[in-house]
Amino acid sequence: MPGGSSSGSAAAVAAGLVPAALGTDTGGSIRQPAAHCGVVGVKPTYGRVSRWGVIAYASSLDQVGPFARNVEDAALVLGAICGHDPNDSTSHAEAVPDFAAALTGDIKGLRVGVPREYFTDGLDPAIERAVRGAADKARDLGAEVVEISLPHTKYAVATYYVVATAECSSNLARYDGVRYGLREQASDLAGMYTRTRSAGFGDEVRRRILLGVFALSAGYYDAYYGRASQVRTLIGRDFENAFEKVDVIFAPTAPETAFKLGERTDDPLKMYLSDILTIPVNLAGLPGLSMPCGTDDGGLPIGLQVIGRPMDEATLLRAAHAMEAALPPAPRPKLGGE
Amino acid sequence: MAAREYDIVIGLEVHVQLATRTKAFCACPTDFGAGENSQVCPVCMGMPGMLPVLNRRVVEMAVLLGLATGCAINRESVFARKNYFYPDLPKGYQISQYDKPLCEHGKLPVLIDGAWREFGITRIHIEEDAGKSMHGGGGSLIDFNRTGVPLLEVVSEPDFRSADEATAYLKTMRRLVRSLGISDGNMEEGSLRCDANVSVRPTPDDPFGTRTELKNINSFRFIARALDYEAARQWDMLQHHEVVVQETRLYDAEKGRTYSMRGKEEAHDYRYFPDPDLLPLIVENDLVEQARGALPELPWQRTRRYMDDLGLSAYDAEVLTADEELSDYFERVVDEDVPAKTAANWVSSELLGALKQRELEMASNPIEPERLRSLIKLVAGERSRAKSPRTYSPRCSRRRTIRRRSWRRWAFSRSRTKGRSPPSWTRSSRKARRKSSNTRAEKRRFSVISSAR
Ligand SMILES: [Zn+2]
Numbered sequence: 060m061p062g063g064s065s066s067g068s069a070a071a072v073a074a075g076l077v078p079a080a081l082g083t084d085t086g087g088s089i090r091q092p093a094a095h096c097g098v099v100g101v102k103p104t105y106g107r108v109s110r111w112g113v114i115a116y117a118s119s120l121d122q123v124g125p126f127a128r129n130v131e132d133a134a135l136v137l138g139a140i141c142g143h144d145p146n147d148s149t150s151h152a153e154a155v156p157d158f159a160a161a162l163t164g165d166i167k168g169l170r171v172g173v174p175r176e177y178f179t180d181g182l183d184p185a186i187e188r189a190v191r192g193a194a195d196k197a198r199d200l201g202a203e204v205v206e207i208s209l210p211h212t213k214y215a216v217a218t219y220y221v222v223a224t225a226e227c228s229s230n231l232a233r234y235d236g237v238r239y240g241l242r243e244q245a246s247d248l249a250g251m252y253t254r255t256r257s258a259g260f261g262d263e264v265r266r267r268i269l270l271g272v273f274a275l276s277a278g279y280y281d282a283y284y285g286r287a288s289q290v291r292t293l294i295g296r297d298f299e300n301a302f303e304k305v306d307v308i309f310a311p312t313a314p315e316t317a318f319k320l321g322e323r324t325d326d327p328l329k330m331y332l333s334d335i336l337t338i339p340v341n342l343a344g345l346p347g348l349s350m351p352c353g354t355d356d357g358g359l360p361i362g363l364q365v366i367g368r369p370m371d372e373a374t375l376l377r378a379a380h381a382m383e384a385a386l387p388p389a390p391r392p393k394l395g396g397e
Numbered sequence: 398m399a400a401r402e403y404d405i406v407i408g409l410e411v412h413v414q415l416a417t418r419t420k421a422f423c424a425c426p427t428d429f430g431a432g433e434n435s436q437v438c439p440v441c442m443g444m445p446g447m448l449p450v451l452n453r454r455v456v457e458m459a460v461l462l463g464l465a466t467g468c469a470i471n472r473e474s475v476f477a478r479k480n481y482f483y484p485d486l487p488k489g490y491q492i493s494q495y496d497k498p499l500c501e502h503g504k505l506p507v508l509i510d511g512a513w514r515e516f517g518i519t520r521i522h523i524e525e526d527a528g529k530s531m532h533g534g535g536g537s538l539i540d541f542n543r544t545g546v547p548l549l550e551v552v553s554e555p556d557f558r559s560a561d562e563a564t565a566y567l568k569t570m571r572r573l574v575r576s577l578g579i580s581d582g583n584m585e586e587g588s589l590r591c592d593a594n595v596s597v598r599p600t601p602d603d604p605f606g607t608r609t610e611l612k613n614i615n616s617f618r619f620i621a622r623a624l625d626y627e628a629a630r631q632w633d634m635l636q637h638h639e640v641v642v643q644e645t646r647l648y649d650a651e652k653g654r655t656y657s658m659r660g661k662e663e664a665h666d667y668r669y670f671p672d673p674d675l676l677p678l679i680v681e682n683d684l685v686e687q688a689r690g691a692l693p694e695l696p697w698q699r700t701r702r703y704m705d706d707l708g709l710s711a712y713d714a715e716v717l718t719a720d721e722e723l724s725d726y727f728e729r730v731v732d733e734d735v736p737a738k739t740a741a742n743w744v745s746s747e748l749l750g751a752l753k754q755r756e757l758e759m760a761s762n763p764i765e766p767e768r769l770r771s772l773i774k775l776v777a778g779e780r781s782r783a784k785s786p787r788t789y790s791p792r793c794s795r796r797r798t799i800r801r802r803s804w805r806r807w808a809f810s811r812s813r814t815k816g817r818s819p820p821s822w823t824r825s826s827r828k829a830r831r832k833s834s835n836t837r838a839e840k841r842r843f844s845v846i847s848s849a850r
Contacts, residue, residue, distance in 0.1 A: 232488065
């Protein structure tokens with residue numbers, strides 16, 4: 060399984076079909092497939108890239124970003140897609156720096172934070188070794204590596220699944236069979252809606268719509284959506300505090316390497332928990348990327364997640380680019396006929 | 398007014414359709430009467446991937462109304478999604494404002510039976526209109542032209558103790574939005590819509606009773622009847638020891654009664670939450686100050702001026718300020734030879750009477766104010782030549798009928814011989830005139846405010 064909803068793009072880049080591709084990252088759907096496929100995937104700061112034309116899932120979290128085989132290619136594509144768009148009210152007006160020019164290879168004096176909450180029980184030991192090894196390499200390159208704490212990390216998954224499903228339940232309301240797409244016939248309006256949406260949406264989508272509708276319902280709003288919004292603020296504050304001490308954060312992208320097709324889909328909760336390391340970045344609106352940093356015993360790629368300050372993709376990419384030269388290259392998949 | 402054996406409590410929710418050139422969150426035009434679905438785009442049609450961008454003029458107009466009604470303008474307000482399914486709502490939600498509206502805590506001064514009253518305004522918020530469904534012919538059709546047209550929802554306090562008070566408030570609100578140039582305030586065309594919360598109680602000292610929400614009372618002709626009917630219905634229920642249920646009711650103007658639309662248990666749960674596609678609305682000081690500077694003389698200020706400075710009776714002042722065009726006209730008739738009282742009599746009884754007889758509105762009045770002024774002078778001159786000891790008063794004149802006939806013939810014939818085309822009495826041309834005068838007013842009032850779109 061290449062992992063995540065933009066995994067097709069990651070797989071296409073990994074297979075060498077295209078030099079770069081775009082994806083959307085709401086809770087890790089660029090970074091996790093990038094980790095599993097052994098490519099670079101960047102989720103920019105929320106508001107860096109216009110969402111105009113992007114089919115919305117969770118509007119306050121969705122962000123478009125590139126996949127590429129190396130950091131420089133990713134920086135070039137990112138530079139091309141970033142910038143203010145008057146059609147997207149959440150798009151930032153700030154000028155876009157020359158990301159490729161920021162790739163100096165020099166990270167001397169760069170302060171790298173390693174959050175202790177990201178190395179928990181469920182983490183594959185091979186991944187922990189690879190990520191800590193990457194931090195050591197950074198130290199060798201002259202960076203200053205310190206342990207940091209992001210104390211509200213443990214609430215991120217719960218927060219995310221309230222916020223994202225709430226927005227999703229509203230965003231998907233337009234697929235009602237009235238103006239376009241599938242329409243199932245029924246004798247009355249409510250019947251048409253029910254039959255059309257039951258037929259058109261799969262189990263997972265329906266599950267999320269139901270969760271979201273519940274979280275926003277009268278009597279439950281404060282306990283769920285309201286509370287989640289507050290915790291989201293706290294998660295953002297964790298990062299703000301951390302970035303007073305460090306310039307970038309190194310962490311694993313996913314708790315496990317790629318799993319086999321069909322292995323996990325029967326247990327949605329376990330699926331949701333696999334997003335634990337990427338979700339906080341979306342909740343805080345920060346830029347983050349995943350890049351290859353080694354393989355597990357089975358030869359599957361491991362992702363190093365690099366997280367930056369808001370709007371500071373340049374430092375993020377500079378760190379990743381310097382690390383790229385110091386880390387082993389990701390294995391290329393063997394495709395049929397090769 | 399006959400004494401009632403119970404106390405009515407009414408609160409109004411007035412929807413004001415704003416006369417912007419483009420819609421609230423997209424660049425589609427808002428012209429009334431265009432062909433079905435000719436003023437739509439992917440944004441207001443709710444196509445996948447589309448995003449809203451707020452029309453700055455909507456904010457300017459909302460701030461104008463907020464300032465005019467003495468509201469506090471919240472420097473930060475939040476757009477929220479009001480979620481419900483209906484075919485004329487393409488996104489499955491309406492962009493509105495919920496717990497953080499733009500304007501709060503205002504009041505509207507209203508002249509009722511010669512006395513000034515103030516009715517509280519709880520809040521004014523921005524929202525977008527839905528489309529129009531048309532049923533019949535074996536199916537339903539939807540026109541999305543109205544979808545996304547900006548509305549202001551003005552929510553009053555439950556301050557009205559009679560249907561007449563509520564009606565007077567609504568009329569003043571209509572005058573206000575017209576004088577501000579933010580809406581044509583036309584109830585028949587839906588530019589002004591009104592829902593009412595109605596409850597009854599034995600005496601003003603009792604706590605509020607259970608209220609019902611009355612929808613669809615969109616005409617001055619029957620708003621009082623609808624409110625009185627609903628109050629009487631509730632009182633009758635209470636007299637028979639029945640329980641009034643909190644519900645939404647519709648007024649059927651033809652049958653003159655209200656009927657239940659949906660009960661509380663089937664009430665919508667709109668699942669409001671902040672719209673993540675729109676940032677919190679920050680209103681800068683400049684915008685507020687420019688709007689303050691652009692405020693025209695407000696209708697009640699004008700009414701007071703007519704009473705205090707021109708010495709008109711409360712009745713005349715009210716009649717002459719009921720309509721912006723009428724008061725503008727009146728002020729052009731007055732000059733040093735034609736005192737305000739004389740002009741007021743001519744305009745409020747003679748002119749309005751003549752227009753009414755011909756079923757003309759003020760907008761299509763063919764008599765120039767200069768013409769009426771010279772007529773008044775002629776009549777005054779004739780009277781002084783005849784050495785009539787009686788001061789002129791058209792209302793109590795014995796020769797009124799004769800005079801009225803002759804001056805009307807004179808005025809109407811002069812206006813034709815002058816080469817002016819006879820007034821067109823069709824609805825569409827009245828509308829067109831109103832529209833064009835509105836656009837002018839809007840342009841004038843907003844010339845000092847830069848527009849983003
Ligand atoms: Zn549009």
